[in-house]
Amino acid sequence: MxxxxxxxxxxxxxxxxxxxxxxxxxxxxxxxxxxxxxxxxxxxxxxxxxxxxxxxxxxxxxxxxxxxxxxxxxxxxxxxxxxxxxxxxANEYWLQFIHSSYHHTDFGVQPGNGEKVMVEYSSPNTNKPLHLGHLRNNFLGWSIAEILKANGYDVVKTCIVNDRGIHICKSMIAWQLFANGATPASTHTKGDHFVGDYYVKFNDEYKKQIEELIAGGISKDEAEKEAPIMKATQQMLIDWEAGKPDVIELWKTMNGWVYEGFNETYKQIGSDFAKTYYESDTYLLGKDLVESGLQKKVFFQKEDGSVWIDLTADGLDEKLVRRKDGTSVYITQDIGLAELKQKEFNAQQSIYVVGDEQNYHFKVLKLICEKLQLPSAEGIYHLSYGMVELPTGKMKSREGTVVDADDLVEEMIHIAKQKTEELGKVKDFSDDELKELYHTIGLGALKFFLLRVDPKKKMIFNPEESIDFHGFTGPFIQYTHARIKSILRKNTESFAAGHKQDSTPLLPLEKQLSIQLEVFPSIIAEAAAEHNPSTLAIYVFNLAKIFNSFYNEHSISNAETENKKILRLQLAQLTANVLKTGMHLLGIKVPERM
RNA sequence: GGUCCGGUAGCUCAGCUGAAUAGAGCAACAGCCUUCUAAGCUGUGGGUCACAGGUUUGAAUCCUGUCCGGAUCACCA
Structure with missing residues (x-):
């Protein structure tokens, strides 16, 4: 306790x-x-x-x-x-705490509690590459999954890929029109970027056609509907739903390119999934639930045949669940997917890491599932996060202000390399070791930057100012860890010699460090309860800060007595363990040297 | 218009289930490397916690109203 x-x-x-x-x-x-x-x-x-x-x-x-x-x-x-x-x-109590904890590398991690949680995150579209907003989502999702694991939950990470629909057809049409058979391989382009480029080309061409039509005397609304490229896209969606072989073939090929690109990015940023769902498989789910909902009188039908649920009593509006033409809408497949997940995994909790623009959607989703009395309803939790914005406002792909995930990651690694070379502390590293270190530091800076802020809040990223490596940052904590490990490497004999821990009263900084270390298990629990990795980021930063003050004030290697040295080595060891575990829960590695 | 979220130092953010003088980092300035890694440490300056009321022994925190910013309320996803 x-x-x-x-x-x-x-x-x-x-x-x-x-x-x-x-x-x-x-x-x-x-x-x-x-x-x-x-x-x-x-x-x-x-x-x-x-x-x-x-x-x-x-x-x-x-x-x-x-x-x-x-x-x-x-x-x-x-x-x-x-x-x-x-x-x-009592001093004795602190000494006992340090003595019994310092050698546990998993201090703070709880044993299994028998409960299962699903965490759905990342969930990309296959028509464009990942951007900064997706990074926040990926880091959050991965982190919250690990935090829940550390609290004893059995966690299943999942991803739903938006791989069908009108927007996917847009890049397909553009490729048919403009690519001349080009492929990622023939153009040496990463697959997701390659396809994303055709999505942009679609919009350029679409805009051009609209302008031409307007110039020809047609109204804007009319032009948007009548543009040939848009009509072709709509036809393609119909063909896709009908299973027309050449359309399906193209769809599979282009999505395949995208997945190759995504996999590369996921590997780079450390995202992984136990199960990936595809909307092309799930978009028809939930249709039977509409029928049973009608029978249960949870839903009602209007004269035109469309099916609705009335949520006005819950302070919301009426919500459509089936169109008059009998096709289902977005929320319907989400209800169906929630049921599918429930059947496949039977988890007590199902967390959706999705941006706060969908707050209303998830409120409705949960309510409908409750009213249908689905077993999946209770566990639905929307882990909502704010948008990442630029100083100029929201990122807009049309205006080319989207911060691309791959570019940013590459830049971070590059800066890590630059700074490391300037300091010149690891000149004896092999090329592989250096490569790994730059990756560790660059991604550490990036992940910490995105996770240190309360998920609920929108955050601002200024591309003009590169992400810091000093102060409240990932590298600061990584550095503190490396520093401790250096000391521990130099004092293995003392540790082994079996001197007894000092028993004189702890000095103020030793005490402060102990107090901070002791709360770590509670912090892990708090981060899980609030679904908030930033709690952990702030904690780890404060711990590193206290250690550095302690380090500056008191010598470990040349402590006043041999017993004091043992005590400080134990404190240092425990601090390194906690920094490592804490950072791991944020998806950040800590180096032995840097 | 309805609903929801936010407004704290020049900038980016903590603190928000009420408690001691509102905290960090960056930026600015002044110090600290012959001693365990200076990606570090120490110090200085910087605040009408959007505004106005209210509840309370006590409010950045809770309640009401106002102003500002954002999201959302599609037979889009």
Whole structure:
């Protein structure tokens, strides 16, 4: 049990014993004591003053005395300032904590809890390459999956690929018209970029045709419908749905190119999936659910034959679930897919990592599943994240302001290389080792940059200013880890020599470091409960910062005594372990040297 | 118009289940490498927590209203 939890328990017990008052442990408010006061943790007494009819000083003293008498091995001292009871945890307790934790490389990671969670993330379109927004999605999804694993869940990562529809046909048409049989191989272009280029070509041509039609005296609305390239695209979609062999063939070929490109990117950024769903397989799902929904009177039919659900009682609108022509809409296949996932994996929770522009959609999805009384309904959780914007506003592909994922990754690796060469600390590395290091640092900087912000909030990326390598960044933490490992490598004999850990009171920075290390398991739990990797990013940064202050103030190798050295080596070891685990949960590797 | 989200230092962000003097990083300035990796450490300056009310012993945090920005409310996906 964590120290904070124990203090809460003890407070609850003390209040019961001293005043016969029932105070649930969860209601006790504990803070870390501010550095300017003496003590490790602070119990905030204000809320207890009234029910217990005590003054702050009396209550503080009575509690403090009770603690140091009844739980002397845990509490070693206390002081009261205004309504705050500052308690000091016994030195022995900290030493015991350090001693029993430092050699566990998986400190903070929980054993399996038997529950299964699905995390759907990434979910690309096959008509254009991944961009910065997708990176946020991929990093978030991967990270939250790992965080849940570390909390004991059995996690299934999935991806739904949007591989069909009118937008896919657009690049297909453009390729037929303009490519002259060109392929990614013949043009030495990555497959997803190759296809994306034809999507752009479609739009260029479409715009041109519209202008020509308008010049010929047709209205804009009419022109948009009548442009030959658009008509051809619509025909292609009909042909695709009819299974026309040459269309299917082209579709398969072009999607194949895209997947080759995606796989390369996924490998580079570390995304992986246990199961990939394709909309071409799932877009007809959910049709039977419309029928049963009608029978259950959850849905209703309008005169024109279209089917709806009335969500006005829930503060939403009426929502269409089947068109009058009998074809299904986006939400219908999502209901169907939710059911399919439920049947295939039977998970207790199903998390969708999808941008906040779809908040309404997921609210509706969950509501409909609930009203249909589907077993999948309860577990649906939309992990909504804000858009990544540029200082000039949203990224727009039409205006060429989209930050391409592959380009950005490449640039980050390049900057990592540059900075590493400037510092010249790893001149003895082999080419392979260097390549790996640049990748580790470059992606570390990028992932940390995108994950350190609360997912809910939109964030701003300025392409003019490259992502930092100093301060609140991935490389700062990687550097701290490498620094510790260097010390540990130089002191293996001391560690092996079997000296006993020092038992004199911890110095302030040693204490601060211990306090920060001890909360790590709670932080992992919190990050999972809130579905928020940034909690972990902030934690890991603070830990690295405290370690660096400690490092600067106290020598480890030349500690005052051999026993002190052992203690500090243990602290350093534990810090390295926690940094490594914490960064891993963000999808970031930490190097042994840099 | 309805619903939802956001507005904290020059910039990017923490803090938001109420608690001590509102914190980091970047940028600026001043120091620290003959000693464990200076991608580091220490210090200085920088704030009407959008605005106005309210609840409370106590509000950046909760409630109401206003202003500003964004998302969404398609027989699109």
């Amino acid at each position: 964590s120290i904070v939890q124990q203090i809460k328990q003890f407070t609850s017990l003390a209040v019961k014993s001293l005043y016969n008052y029932d105070l649930p442990a969860e209601e006790v408010l504990i803070n870390a004591t501010k550095p300017e006061f003496e003590g490790d943790y602070t119990i905030v007494l204000f809320s207890l003053l009234k029910p217990l009819k005590k003054s702050p000083d009396t209550l503080g003293n009575e509690l403090g005395n009770y603690f140091t008498q009844q739980y002397a091995s845990f509490f070693s001292g206390f002081n009261i300032i205004k309504g705050f009871l500052n308690v000091t945890i």
